[in-house]
Amino acid sequence: MMIAEQTDADVAAILSHRHDQGADWWTTPDRKLLKGAPFTTLESALYLLELGVPPDHEALRGVAQLIFDAWREDGRIRTAPGDLYPCHTALAANVLCRMGYGQDVRMKRTLAYFLDTQQPDGGWRCEKYSYGHGEETRYSTPYTTLVVLDLFRQVPGFQNDPRLDRAVDFLLLHWEIRRPISPCHYGIGSRFLQVEYPMRGYGLFYYVYVLSFYARARADARFRAAFDALSSKTLDGGMPVERVVPRLSALSFCKKGQVSWAATARWREILHNFEKDGRNSAKSRPECCGTIHR
Numbered sequence: 489m490m491i492a493e494q495t496d497a498d499v500a501a502i503l504s505h506r507h508d509q510g511a512d513w514w515t516t517p518d519r520k521l522l523k524g525a526p527f528t529t530l531e532s533a534l535y536l537l538e539l540g541v542p543p544d545h546e547a548l549r550g551v552a553q554l555i556f557d558a559w560r561e562d563g564r565i566r567t568a569p570g571d572l573y574p575c576h577t578a579l580a581a582n583v584l585c586r587m588g589y590g591q592d593v594r595m596k597r598t599l600a601y602f603l604d605t606q607q608p609d610g611g612w613r614c615e616k617y618s619y620g621h622g623e624e625t626r627y628s629t630p631y632t633t634l635v636v637l638d639l640f641r642q643v644p645g646f647q648n649d650p651r652l653d654r655a656v657d658f659l660l661l662h663w664e665i666r667r668p669i670s671p672c673h674y675g676i677g678s679r680f681l682q683v684e685y686p687m688r689g690y691g692l693f694y695y696v697y698v699l700s701f702y703a704r705a706r707a708d709a710r711f712r713a714a715f716d717a718l719s720s721k722t723l724d725g726g727m728p729v730e731r732v733v734p735r736l737s738a739l740s741f742c743k744k745g746q747v748s749w750a751a752t753a754r755w756r757e758i759l760h761n762f763e764k765d766g767r768n769s770a771k772s773r774p775e776c777c778g779t780i781h782r
Contacts, residue, residue, distance in 0.1 A: 491749060494740035495539050501739060502527070502535050503547060513550040520568040521554060521580060526688065526733045529554060530567075533583050535686060538750050539741060543587040552587055555580050559594050563601030573614045574605065578635040582642075590643040599643065602636050603651060610654030612636050616671055627669035630662050631690035634698050641701035653704045659695070660710045683721050683730040685742050685751040692718050693727075697754055700761040707765075715758070727751040 505527040509516040514529040521529040533551040541548060558566045558580065565580040566572055581598045589595050607613055611628025633655050640646045668675035674690050687694035696718045699705035721728065726747035736742055741750045 498739045498741050499536060499539055499541060502532055502539075505532065506547065513547060513554060515554060518569055519554060519558065521558065522567050522576060526735050530579050530583050531686075531688065534586065535739075537586050538686060548587055552584060552589065555584055556594065559598070561597070563594075563598040565598070573616065574602075574612050575614050575629060575632040575635070578602070578612070578632055578639060582635055582639040585639045585642040590639075595643075599640065599646075602640075606651060606654070610656075610658035612655075613670055614672065618672065624667065624669045624673070625671045628658060629670040629672050630659060630674040631672070633658055634690060634695060637702070638694075638698045641698065647702055648704075652702065656699060656702050656704045659699065660705065660708055663695075663710045663714055679731075681717060683718070683727065683751070685727070685729045685732065685748055685754075686736070687754075688733065691731075693751070693754070697758055700758040703765060706762060718755075718758075722755065723747055725752070727755040 505524075506512060506514055508514065508527060509520070509524045511517045511519070514524060514527055514532045515521055516523050523529075525531065529551055533548055536545065536548060537543070543549075543552075555565060560566060560572075563577075564572050564574075565577045567576040567580055577598065581595060584590075584592070584595055602612065605612065607628045609628050611630070611633035613628040614632060637652060637655055637659075640649075640652055646652055662669065662674075662676065666676040680690065680695075681692050683693050684691040685693060687697065692714065696711075696714050699711055700715070705711040721730070724747075726749075728747045729742050729744050729751060732742045732744050737744060742748055
């Protein structure tokens with residue numbers, strides 16, 4: 489089966505779950521946008537975007553409307569009744585930015601909300617203490633911080649903002665200390681170091697991908713170590729999938745143990761980001777840099 493045919497089949501499979509939660513576009517009757525993993529409203533939209541579905545597709549327009557309906561004047565986004573966590577606002581805003589809404593006046597307010605709530609250590613955190621109140625919970629949440637950096641990197645004018653440099657520094661510090669930190673206890677261990685695709689959580693691939701858009705990270709030896717760890721995973725220039733949630737295993741673009749054309753496209757974005765400042769070397773560039781078929 490050709491890549492285009494496989495992609496069409498994957499898109500159809502994702503769309504087939506659109507009513508699983510009792511309402512349209514993967515949501516529930518009370519509009520929970522993160523219910524039903526891995527086919528939540530927010531995740532399903534990202535899968536479609538990874539597969540090259542245009543933002544004006546009916547499904548993505550429907551998801552965008554659901555998110556904007558949940559947007560509040562202070563910039564936060566309610567992803568479920570009573571839910572106004574910074575991490576969930578970041579996830580929802582990131583989907584909108586991926587769809588090209590980064591310059592929307594509502595998204596500008598959301599970006600301002602994040603800049604106004606940045607923590608002293610440079611990151612962002614949720615005050616949800618699932619693991620008690622130990623010393624480690626004084627840190628910001630690495631995953632939330634990574635998602636916030638992901639959404640900012642999609643909006644022109646922020647990549648060299650000193651406020652975001654502080655967030656980059658926080659994540660580079662976590663590469664050093666590695667232990668579980670924040671109220672949510674995110675750590676860097678064997679699970680983190682596996683290539684997860686799609687990028688559904690705090691892991692090496694997503695970490696290197698997002699930070700590669702920031703010059704401050706690219707110039708840092710700690711980021712280079714993370715990049716080298718990811719580079720060592722490649723096969724003939726392609727990026728194989730080491731971890732995928734079982735319910736996605738039937739999709740062709742993220743088969744465990746196989747090189748994914750879509751993951752490889754993201755890997756090549758990372759290499760392109762190194763080329764921006766001349767830091768890319770012949771050693772780190774994959775040999776098979778032909779056309780990625782979508």
